[in-house]
Amino acid sequence: MSSKTRVALGRAALLVMAWSALSHLRPGILDLFDTNAQAASIASGGFIEKSNSTVVRARPSATEIAGFLPQRGSFSFPAPYGTQGIRLTNSTDCGGADCVSSVGYSYWDNMNNSAGSNTLLAFIILNRGKGGIGPTLFSIDKTTGAVTKLGAMFTSTSPYASFTGEGWYFSATLPNALYVFRAMTLQRYDVMTHALTTVFDATTQFGSGNSIWQLHSSHDDRVHSGTLRNSSAQPLGCFAYIEDQRIFKWYPRVGAGNYDECQIDASGRYLQIKEDVDGVSGVDNRIIDLQTDVETRHPWQSGAPGHSDNGYGYTVGQDAWSNLPNAFRVYALDQTSWASAPVVYNNMDWSVVAPAHVSWSNARPGAPLSQQFACGSGANRTNTNRANEIECFRLDSSLDVLVVAPVMTDLNASGGGTDDYFKMPKGNIDPTGQFFMWTSNMGGARQDAFIVRIPSQLLVAGSGTVDASGPSLSSIQAGAVENATAMVSWTSSVPADSQVDYGPTTTYGATTVLNAAYVTAHSQSLTGLAAGTTYHYRVRSRDNAGNLAQSSDQIFATMPNDPSRGLSAYWKLDEGAGNVVTDATGSGHDGLLLNGALHVAGRAGLALAFDGVNDVASFPHAPALDSYPLSVAFWTKTTATGLTAFVNKYAASSKNGYQVFTSGGSLCAWYFRDASNYVWDGSGCSLAVTGVNDGAWHHVTFVVDATGGRIFVDGAQRASLAWTGTPGPATTAQALTFASYPGTAGPTLGGALDDVRLYGRSLGAAEIGAIAAGPPRDASAPVITQLAARPLLSGATLVGWTTDEMSDSQVEYGTTTAYGTMTPVSTTATRSHFLTLVNLQPGATYHCRARSRDGSGNLAISGDYVFITSGGLSDGVTPTAALTDGVIPTQEASTATPRSSSM
Secondary structure, three states, X not given: OOHHHHHHHHHHHHHHHHHHHHOOOOOOOOOEOOOOOOOOOOOOOOEEEEOOOOOOOOOOOHHHHHHHOOOOEEEEOOOOOOOEEEEOOOHHHHOOOOOEOOOOOOOOOOEOOOOOOOEEEEEEEEOHHHOOOEEEEEEEEOOOOOEEEEEEOOOOOOHHHHOOOOOOEEOOOOOOXXXXXXXXXXXXXXXXXXXXXXXXXXXXXXXOOOEEEEEEEOOOOOEEEEEEEOXXXXXXXXEEEEOOOOEEEXXXXXXXXXXXXXXXXXXXXXXXXXXXXXXXXXXXXXXXXXXXXXXXEEOHHHOOOOOEEEOOOEEEEEEOOOOOOOEEEEEEOOOOOOOOOOEEEOOOOOOOOOOOEEEOOOEOOOOOHHHOEEEEEOOOOOOOOOOOEEEEEEOOOOOEEEEEEEOOOOOOOOOOOOOHHHXXXXXXXXXXXXXXXXXXXXXOOOOEEEEEEOOHHHOOOOOOOOOOOOOOEEEEEXXXXXXXXEEEEEEEEEEEEEEEEEEOOOOOOEEOOOEEEEEEEEEEEEOOOOOOOEEEEEEEXXXXXXXEEEOOOEEEEOOOOOOOOOEEEEEOOOOOOOOEEOOOOOOOOOEXXXXXXXXXXXXXXXXXXXXOOOOEEEEOOOHHHOOOOEEEEEEEEEOOOOOEEEEEEEOOOOOOEEEEEEEOOEEEEEEEOOOOOEEOOOOOOOOOEOOOOOOOOEEEEEEEEOOEEEEEEOOEEEEEEOOEOOOOOOOOOOOEEEOOOOOOOOOOOEEEEEEEEEEOOOOOHHHHHHHHHOOOOOOOOOXXXXXXXXXXXXHOEEEEEEEEEEEXXXXXXXXXXXXXXXXXXXXXXXXXXXEEEOOOOOOOEEEEEEEEEEOOOOEEEOOOEEEEOOXXXXXXXXXXXXOOOOOOOHHHHOOOEEOOOOO
């Protein structure tokens, strides 16, 4: 047989086997590497061979396995392996039955991130239907290998108690956090305190008739991905959820063929979707850059991977079309072509897939691929080279393979059931890269769970040595302390990650999301703090060797709630007349009304009503108006659906300044430091909130600080968005305006504004709620006095009255006390009211009464007033129903006879 024929036939056989395997593809967990240097000593045993080795080692028999396995705890694998194993389960855990479920899949982490701790945690499902207790937690002493069964993870009444655990995984950074999910909700479960925290509930986004599946999280716990399924469990597509921005991104399936899975990479930037797009064969790869939403497609027949796991910007996976049998390659997720992706592993038997699955949970940010490795395992009835072993391989082109241990699985034995795929030891590596966990039937009638220490120093130089010197921490301080936020900063002697514990006592109780970037200058924002409260905090940094440094207890006190503090400008809009808008802070940020905005009854006192054509309020630029941090708060009443602004200090396309505006009926906002640093999502309506343009008064607050931007409506937060780039102040010299969006051809705002406040700090939720609630609502109607009428020529009569507070004007009138006619409401708020009644009968007796409603909606109605119209003399002028600012002379008022001055 020629070499070309052998390669062709071998590839065909591998395609058949790979397609069969792909039909069983499951989701995986991407986890953070924190180095395997945490072991108390260098892991022993193991050996290196090249990928093209054809050496086949005999599989240990069930009798031999029973001879070296303990009931539980540490043991050594026999020669030639010599590695240290740990047995987690035994027959007593299942009452003698076969209840241990498979550990899951290579890309879900059954083990926690134990860096800096001598205790490793692992969860196993002991099937309740087969004599087990359900999801069960074990702890392992990393020095001695001693195992402690901590017991059931959930109470019997918990809905999670009977779950299979498929798709659960430990956080890459939070040592006690396990991701669990059901229906449309992803949750974090603290395996030690048993507290459940909801990450998201996708019901509102995608509907209650669907469900989520195949969940994954980035290594900083910030971005999560999953498959959305309908009520028939058919996949509809893939979504990504950006937790700190509280936004979903949706990518529906595009092909009519098989949709398999999707997962996020370790960095949280790239989404990998596997589905048959072209209808040819296998599953193609769709790569979505979540920062740009640019999609790149790689066909399966061009080498796109089937089984794979992701690191930071890379995926390592099996290329079923390679000229090498069972080849694994490393693909850069930002590349448009994967043709040159290097081969990093293969075996020498076309008929055997080994390893069947690969795990790269120990991926390291910024480390070269030559200093990283992945591991896998497999089981096969044919014992060819590495077909039934655990192996690791460096992610470069050296093709060095670390042989770790035998999997001890016999697919012909009954243990683990009748499904070969379930029996497969689809093990996973822990985030530190020290341990590999899998399940094995040991050639017998039941399945158990095992861990082996990985002697990775044989693959990656120095990875097995212990760096005992952790970073030293200094310059610890809490700055920019407000009533609800604070910024904690510190420095470390060597590059390390960043995290802060904080709370009202020395037990803390809250912890920031880990920033996994290795830096020496650290900062973490604390949000959601209580005003006027003393807080305790400590900072934590772990270096690349896993050494943790933790500061002593520190304290700071938040500012009390005080909405009057930190005002840069405050426009109450209560002037009532004229074209000057006065800054109530006394700082001189006064402005002018242009084109005739009206003074009307407002949410608190008076307000300005803009006609939606050309009415504008304009305020000259001053550096204090480029506030950062920033809070803009105001009342608005509008039905606007077009593009126009409420409060604006931004020229169109300038990428400098801020704006709270409306577009397409939604409330929107953004803040630009410059073209590279901003709070903006790239759309025409960042921080979009609906329901504000319903014609009712709503209170709106836009807050910007180092954490990003937030929109509050009627005191409740409705949207948030993180910074892109580096936070900082705007420097625009653009004038600040109400109701206009400079640089656009659209009209001005049609609607009203009231009580506009600008702060040079970020308001807390309690302060925003207090401003939105306002002072106690005025429950008293205006008091009407001095009601009088002055007959005019041609049957017209001028009616006037006064009120003790600003209010609108209306008159009911007719020839009887039933009245029957009512003037239109004059919305201009005033204390001196005048309306002209026209088309009256000459020389007739009329009844009237005045109506005035204040800004709080309280209506006053006067008593009945009687007047007699003029006898019909005419000077040729026809009166109109216009407002009159004259005063009714007392001698003229005597022609009308009042019956009551109040009601």
